[in-house]
Amino acid sequence: MDNRQAIGSWLSGPRAALEDAGAEFGYRGEQLGLPEDGPGSLARPGRRIGALAVDWALCVLIAYGLITDGYGQSTSNWALLLFFALSVLTVGTVGFTPGKRLFGLRVVALGSGRVQPVRGLVRSALLCLAVPALIWDRDGRGLHDRLARTVEVRT
Template sequence: MARWTGEWLPGTGDGAQSTDEGGSRWPGERLGLPESGVGSAASGGSRLLGLIVDLVIAALVTAIFVRPDLQDPVAMQHFNLWSGGVWAVISVVSAGFFGFTPGMGVVGVRVARLDGGTLVGPLRALVRAVLTFVLIPAAVRNADGRSWLDRLTGTVVIRLR
């Protein structure tokens, strides 16, 4: 099998993992993250809930300026486009400069750089937002709980509490 599948498919690794079954004992162990509590790898459920909260916030902010009309498909398309743009701005600015979006803050997770940098930065946050919009790279995660967008940007989503 191709080498890149070693981290994504069980039983295809290079044998350098730390347990009998060929994988790490908990998500984030290979990255030096604790098993649980503050600083451990965030679950997929908390990441998804944070995204949903961010999307709701973006829709509410958009509704202040653009009137949604459920009976008019053209008006809803216009509303959804603006809402997506608001979501992108909220995601890039807040994750880039603060390390978490409002939704991430609500569920208690944040984005951390693996190289020890203090800020995620706008470029990494923009790449994360674009790949989240595509959805598949954000949904497929490896044994460490990192999605493709985390791997591409050198980040990991960790718990705050």
């Protein structure tokens, strides 16, 4: 193995190195019984981040315009509280937030398909902590989704 191959395998990560060695991982969401692409497939990170940005911007706008006098720490705190309430109420009832709806995403419970309000509460609380959402498994699900036994799919 020359230096280029060694550097290339290091840059592509451990998954690519294991796949080159013959290990088969399948596609993301296969272990969950989801299709590879199209409706019902696992949501990609770009769409998820876009939906999160829309929801956060909506909450900041509401906090800035209706609750606080100007932009400051209290605006951010109110925005986080509004984001939590928005997420609990919408994901726990209809399965999506305004941002998720805009990007064609939906949160479903594994097994039953419908997110119960308690699962929506757990998922939203962990999402507001931010760290669980930044730890992903091999399917691309955040720790908040794993603990709430939910998955974000395309509609």
